[in-house]
Amino acid sequence: xxxxxxxxxxxxxxxxxxxxxxxxxxxxxxxxxxxxxxxxxxxxxxxxxxxxxxxxxxxxxxxxxxxxxxxxxxxxxxxxxxxxxxxxxxxxxxxxxxxxxxxxxxxxxxxxxxxxxxxxxxxxxxxxxxxxxxxxxxxxxxxxxxxxxxxxxxxxxxxxxxxxxxxxxxxxxxxxxxxxxxxxxxxxxxxxxxxxxxxxxxxxxxxxxxxxxxxxxxxxxxxxxxxxxxxxxxxxxxxxxxxxxxxxxxxxxxxxxxxxxxxxxxxxxxxxxxxxxxxxxxxxxxxxxxxxxxxxxxxxxxxxxxxxxxxxxxxxxxxxxxxxxxxxxxxxxxxxxxxxxxxxxxxxxxxxxxxxxxxxxxxxxxxxxxxxxxxxxxxxxxxxxxxxxxxxxxxxxxxxxxxxxxxxxxxxxxxxxxxxxxxxxxxxxxxxxxxxxxxxxxxxxxxxxxxxxxxxxxxxxxxxxxxxxxxxxxxxxxxxxxxxxxxxxxxxxxxxxxxxxxxxxxxxxxxxxxxxxxxxxxxxxxxxxxxxxxxxxxxxxxxxxxxxxxxxxxxxxxxxxxxxxxxxxxxxxxxxx
Amino acid sequence: xxxxxxxxxxxxxxxxxxxxxxxxxxxxxxxxxxxxxxxxxxxxxxxxxxxxxxxxxxxxxxxxxxxxxxxxxxxxxxxxxxxxxxxxxxxxxxxxxxxxxxxxxxxxxxxxxxxxxxxxxxxxxxxxxxxxxxxxxxxxxxxxxxxxxxxxxxxxxxxxxxxxxxxxxxxxxxxxxxxxxxxxxxxxxxxxxxxxxxxxxxxxxxxxxxxxxxxxxxxxxxxxxxxxxxxxxxxxxxxxxxxxxxxxxxxxxxxxxxxxxxxxxxxx
Numbered sequence: 015x016x017x018x019x020x021x022x023x024x025x026x027x028x029x030x031x032x033x034x035x036x037x038x039x040x041x042x043x044x045x046x047x048x049x050x051x052x053x054x055x056x057x058x059x060x061x062x063x064x065x066x067x068x069x070x071x072x073x074x075x076x077x078x079x080x081x082x083x084x085x086x087x088x089x090x091x092x093x094x095x096x097x098x099x100x101x102x103x104x105x106x107x108x109x110x111x112x113x114x115x116x117x118x119x120x121x122x123x124x125x126x127x128x129x130x131x132x133x134x135x136x137x138x139x140x141x142x143x144x145x146x147x148x149x150x151x152x153x154x155x156x157x158x159x160x161x162x163x164x165x166x167x168x169x170x171x172x173x174x175x176x177x178x179x180x181x182x183x184x185x186x187x188x189x190x191x192x193x194x195x196x197x198x199x200x201x202x203x204x205x206x207x208x209x210x211x212x213x214x215x216x217x218x219x220x221x222x223x224x225x226x227x228x229x230x231x232x233x234x235x236x237x238x239x240x241x242x243x244x245x246x247x248x249x250x251x252x253x254x255x256x257x258x259x260x261x262x263x264x265x266x267x268x269x270x271x272x273x274x275x276x277x278x279x280x281x282x283x284x285x286x287x288x289x290x291x292x293x294x295x296x297x298x299x300x301x302x303x304x305x306x307x308x309x310x311x312x313x314x315x316x317x318x319x320x321x322x323x324x325x326x327x328x329x330x331x332x333x334x335x336x337x338x339x340x341x342x343x344x345x346x347x348x349x350x351x352x353x354x355x356x357x358x359x360x361x362x363x364x365x366x367x368x369x370x371x372x373x374x375x376x377x378x379x380x381x382x383x384x385x386x387x388x389x390x391x392x393x394x395x396x397x398x399x400x401x402x403x404x405x406x407x408x409x410x411x412x413x414x415x416x417x418x419x420x421x422x423x424x425x426x427x428x429x430x431x432x433x434x435x436x437x438x439x440x441x442x443x444x445x446x447x448x449x450x451x452x453x454x455x456x457x458x459x460x461x462x463x464x465x466x467x468x469x470x471x472x473x474x475x476x477x478x479x480x481x482x483x484x485x486x487x488x489x490x491x492x493x494x495x496x497x498x499x500x501x502x503x504x505x506x507x508x509x510x511x512x513x514x515x516x517x518x519x520x521x522x523x524x525x526x527x528x529x530x531x532x533x534x535x536x537x538x539x540x541x542x543x544x545x546x547x548x549x550x551x552x553x554x555x556x557x558x559x560x561x562x563x564x565x566x567x568x569x570x571x572x573x574x575x576x577x578x579x580x581x582x583x584x585x586x587x588x589x590x591x
Numbered sequence: 592x593x594x595x596x597x598x599x600x601x602x603x604x605x606x607x608x609x610x611x612x613x614x615x616x617x618x619x620x621x622x623x624x625x626x627x628x629x630x631x632x633x634x635x636x637x638x639x640x641x642x643x644x645x646x647x648x649x650x651x652x653x654x655x656x657x658x659x660x661x662x663x664x665x666x667x668x669x670x671x672x673x674x675x676x677x678x679x680x681x682x683x684x685x686x687x688x689x690x691x692x693x694x695x696x697x698x699x700x701x702x703x704x705x706x707x708x709x710x711x712x713x714x715x716x717x718x719x720x721x722x723x724x725x726x727x728x729x730x731x732x733x734x735x736x737x738x739x740x741x742x743x744x745x746x747x748x749x750x751x752x753x754x755x756x757x758x759x760x761x762x763x764x765x766x767x768x769x770x771x772x773x774x775x776x777x778x779x780x781x782x783x784x785x786x787x788x789x790x791x792x793x794x795x796x797x798x799x800x801x802x803x804x805x806x807x808x809x810x811x812x813x814x815x816x817x818x819x820x821x822x823x824x825x826x827x828x829x830x831x832x833x834x835x836x837x838x839x840x841x842x843x844x845x846x847x848x849x850x851x852x853x854x855x856x857x858x859x
Contacts, residue, residue, distance in 0.1 A: 130623075203622045203626065207613045212611070215614075237633035245641055245754065248754065253725025254749075256641055277644050
């Protein structure tokens with residue numbers, strides 16, 4: 015039976031609404047995702063600023079928000095985590111840059127399902143509105159942290175934000191799950207079916223591999239979170255007891271009986287651990303791409319990089335138990351989860367080694383994207399090294415509820431992924447908006463941000479080992495913790511400076527969008543297909559033709575070639591490879 | 592979008608031969624459906640995990656009797672037969688026989704509808720006998736029989752039963768609407784609207800399906816939007832893709848039937 019590739023022909027839209035709002039063009043949708051994430055990251059960052067201020071000056075009366083109460087601190091913590099993980103770390107690298115770049119890099123005119131792509135963006139947008147609405151309802155935002163552990167999250171009367179606010183929180187996450195499923199399905203199908211002639215799997219840029227693997231993780235993980243969320247909604251509103259045992263809240267017996275909070279932990283972390291890789295894998299892809307381009311060298315160990323990412327994705331589904339060492343898990347299970355978790359260190363180390371090998375003896379160009387890629391490697395190592403500590407059940411029980419864990423996941427999953435996003439922004443900005451970003455301000459932004467993030471998150475490791483507990487809104491009441499307040503104060507000042515530095519980025523972004531110098535088609539002298547088309551690309555990416563690919567993605571410094579790079583669609587063959 | 596002039600002005604991409612051969616030799620829609628099913632099987636997998644988890648840690652009751660099992664067996668037979676008619680529909684579509692494609696799809700929908708109606712009657716009967724969630728609308732004068740005791744002593748029983756079967760019933764309902772759109776196109780919209788209205792008016796207001804029937808209204812709105820935005824003709828590929836979905840829904844029932852019904856039956 016003939017099996018034609020899906021034919022989807024749509025014309026370049028004319029009206030403003032079809033062109034910029036309900037657009038089917040993956041490039042417009044990618045930019046929409048990017049700005050959604052940019053909005054979300056500023057909301058999330060503002061919340062973290064309020065938290066840091068409250069920890070040091072608990073009684074300060076702030077403009078607009080007033081005095082923050084301890085329970086409001088928990089709301090800030092919940093919303094900061096949720097908005098950052100879902101609407102920034104999942105949305106920007108995959109929805110934003112993946113959407114914009116993946117079809118162009120494989121030589122496709124658009125995603126396989128453009129309508130689904132549009133729907134997935136607008137569904138994400140609705141999810142964002144719903145979660146922001148949680149701030150403005152009676153009782154305010156929920157208190158249960160981004161992990162939403164029951165029984166706190168499953169009983170309406172458990173706290174001030176656990177009424178309508180928590181319902182909105184769960185609804186938003188369920189909406190986000192559906193949006194991510196639509197997106198993931200689209201990414202995988204596009205990568206499988208719409209690669210240009212010659213773009214074999216092992217010629218795909220590592221960015222495409224990373225978005226592809228991320229999409230597989232998203233496809234499998236978000237379905238489970240959706241189920242878990244539905245059951246949580248039933249528990250809260252239908253009186254079922256999936257997650258709630260016999261429980262008494264403020265002296266009142268609840269009607270629940272027989273459930274287990276551990277069921278939620280299993281379901282949540284079966285999603286939650288792959289989610290960590292959903293956030294970081296695209297950053298790895300971008301870093302590989304940028305390091306190779308700006309070192310003017312082929313990526314060191316291309317195949318090893320691909321297999322390492324596949325291994326990370328595979329192991330990602332088998333280690334969720336390491337988030338539950340505190341739950342009284344059998345030591346035998348804990349042992350298995352511990353060994354599997356440490357296995358992830360192997361592909362991660364392979365990747366780090368290969369990044370360093372790529373830069374080794376390269377003709378490195380220190381443009382802003384390169385600085386951020388190097389920063390990514392640095393943060394990946396710093397954050398990653400505390401991983402094997404936390405993979406040990408005995409150490410984890412000591413460290414789990416302390417700042418050590420906060421420092422660990424912020425470095426590796428939070429800031430490293432954000433550095434990946436920054437590298438991608440500075441790298442693809444010329445292609446997306448047709449102008450160059452300002453280099454000087456880019457570098458200033460980089461150095462303040464790198465120093466600032468280390469100043470904020472490195473001390474957390476020491477705080478954790480000294481016994482400072484996480485999720486406490488203030489430390490003035492516990493004698494041994496008061497001694498650590500000076501270090502917390504230092505971190506708060508570092509946070510204020512780092513957050514202020516982000517305005518350099520935003521101003522640079524918007525100023526360059528309108529006033530920056532015009533970008534050429536290939537300003538970085540890179541090899542992949544997005545640099546073969548015009549800047550910005552036409553509606554169907556390649557002006558009616560489908561490119562033909564003759565080379566691998568990272569052919570720099572090929573002997574015999576006229577320039578130090580060979581574009582992927584260059585039909586000539588050069589002797590030495 | 593399918594306006595003739597737009598179609599003409601459209602950039603001519605997607606020409607066969609311009610791309611690498613698809614990895615599994617499958618066209619995009621089929622790959623997309625398989626991926627959706629992979630994700631959906633994990634959604635169901637999580638629900639079945641929740642069921643098993645509760646079952647293992649609880650002294651699980653076995654209140655179902657011959658009547659429930661007989662009914663569920665007939666429902667299973669309906670679904671299995673619908674898979675057969677679906678396969679015949681796909682074959683008819685592949686040999687280009689439009690009339691029989693539609694007939695077999697309609698037969699599949701009839702079996703699916705029979706399944707939903709039988710399931711709905713069974714739910715109503717069980718709720719009448721006292722099987723309920725604490726926050727569920729309860730009919731006046733609900734019995735205080737064994738199922739009421741079960742609901743009181745083991746709330747997980749009703750919760751997992753209703754959770755799993757409702758999720759599956761939702762999937763069957765979506766499947767019937769999906770097949771209706773493929774088989775009858777815009778002709779299906781008034782039929783669906785009529786069924787929704789009849790159901791809403793005829794089902795008494797203390798019955799959960801009085802509210803549950805609104806799923807059809809949501810389906811009607813979505814189907815209308817889809818049919819008016821993309822008024823293209825459906826080919827054999829579309830029928831095959833809808834068949835994939837339908838067989839998956841059947842397959843899920845083959846897990847739910849033994850786990851939820853057979854293993855909760857007392858053999859005396």
